[in-house]
Amino acid sequence: MNLREHLFWSTLLAVSLYPRRPFAAASLIAGGVLIDLDHLVLYISRTGDWSMSGALHYNRYRNLFPDRHDNRPRYGSLRSWLHQPLLVLPPLWMLAYRRAWLQPLVIGITLHLVLDHLPLPFIWAAYWRSGGRCARCGTANHVEVYRRPCPSFRKMRWIVLCRRCADKRLWYTENSAHV
Structure with a gap:
């Protein structure tokens, strides 16, 4: 908030x-x-x-x-x-x-x-849906749930990413693939 x-x-x-x-x-x-x-x-x-x-x-x-x-x-x-x-x-x-x-x-x-802490159920749902793995590279090491833009809907989505994928600038661009 x-x-x-x-x-x-x-x-x-x-x-x-x-x-x-x-x-x-x-x-x-x-x-x-x-x-x-x-x-x-x-x-x-x-x-x-x-x-x-x-x-x-x-x-x-x-x-x-x-x-x-x-x-x-x-x-x-x-x-x-x-x-x-x-x-x-x-x-x-x-x-x-x-x-x-x-x-x-x-x-x-x-x-x-x-x-x-109201969004916690959405955060846990995203984590369990992903199986505890990064949505971009598939690793299970040091993953966290982030809010990221989804360009096709112009909305924010909860997504599980490892720190390396979360830090990449490509993830923020319009032509990146979002889950």
Whole structure:
């Protein structure tokens, strides 16, 4: 999900849960959006670019359909351990149980992680459909499920690729074969 979608759903939940508590509503919205600051930190560490405009520009083009001459770098997943619900949520909920003022913030973080992990059934379906092998070269070594453009439908599709095939620029071009 992108920033606008997280902001929309966090605001909707905040207004519905805390209509007369603006601090609690703001905390929920902050928890639902600001957890994505880890993407900025990872972007800086991978590129060396400290500008916010560079990070926002990268975020705009990274999921667009590249054309034949697009050779801009794509850095893969910019998710840190903060986006692992089983690591983050249990300690946060234990802390929020003891400190009631933290509950809206933890609700916002929980909402964010739920929204980020909604596509998991599609990811697992693509993995099982492929038999755990790369759709391009057939290897079973170091495969991951990626979202890639499908030029014939101009949609994104979930596809299993090894790291070598995922990094090839040919995979992004209009005349490459997509599964």
